[in-house]
Amino acid sequence: MRRGMASRCNVPELPEVEVTRRRIAPYLVGRRISSLHTTADSYFFLTPPKRLRGCVEGQRVQHLDRLGKYLIAVLEGDGRLVIHLGMTGQLFAAGAASVRLLSATARASLAPDEQADFQPDDHTHLHFVFDGDGPDIYLRDVRKFGKVLFVPAGQNHPRLEKLGVDALAVTPELLFSATRKRIVPIKSLLLDQSILAGVGNIYADESLFLAGVRPARRASRVTRRECARIADGLCRVLGRSIETGGSSISDYVAPDGQDGSYQDERRVYARSGEPCRVCGTPIRKIVIGQRGTHFCRTCQR
């Protein structure tokens, strides 16, 4: 069966951001940023580059947290450097670069031994240099749907204030109460970051499959029992994806190879037309809230 573009999607949702956090933290935490290089100002920078540099240069990174799909580097003095990876954001340390970081065209022009040697390009919006030894860190984002901002100590930002509970901490009760009196499709509610932070398109579809609930169902019509199954499905699918290194992030990927192992576990996402793994019914694709939505008519009610 042909794999469409969607199946290769590389969008960082909660698991991918968490995997990124775990992998990058050892290279970031405890180090002092000596300089930050950026691309030109654009809507990518919620804090303009010049001010951003002034805020982080000379600062030591105290820890690296995550809330939903946001990475939050807490600096000395408790200012926070906040990063959202958007659709194509890649945060990585020099030397840990994989060929995935380059476009197909760029890859093709490189010899194999050159491919792992990353050099900043036009899409590299942040380049951190640190005091002392250790690799530089880069943030690359081809489509610039990502965001970076600095939140001074004691201040907050609407982006963070609006976020609901981190999706890993979802409970049946939380979901049940959030769905009452809501006529939006249950899938749209799962994607609402002000309710659950971190759920994106893949994991919304996958968790609804595990719960046996059709994505188009009105949220208010989802029963308490089904809410519990959705919460459970979310925990399973998010946890499993983190375990396997995220659906698309892996240490190294062969130039024409498959993505991370989670893609082999997808039950519905980007499998439209393919047989349901449980009952064999072809997976259907519809659009809900302007998002491609995948489900099994037989297994989901």
Add this chain to the structure above:
DNA sequence: ACCGCACCCTGAGCGC
């Protein structure tokens, strides 16, 4: 409160 839609951006895949 909710829906539909436009917008930001670019690469891949397609038809011609």
Add this chain to the structure above:
DNA sequence: TGCGCTCAGGGTGCGG
């Protein structure tokens, strides 16, 4: 071969 079109996606913000 190469052009131009379409599509995908997260999040915000608009008008209805």
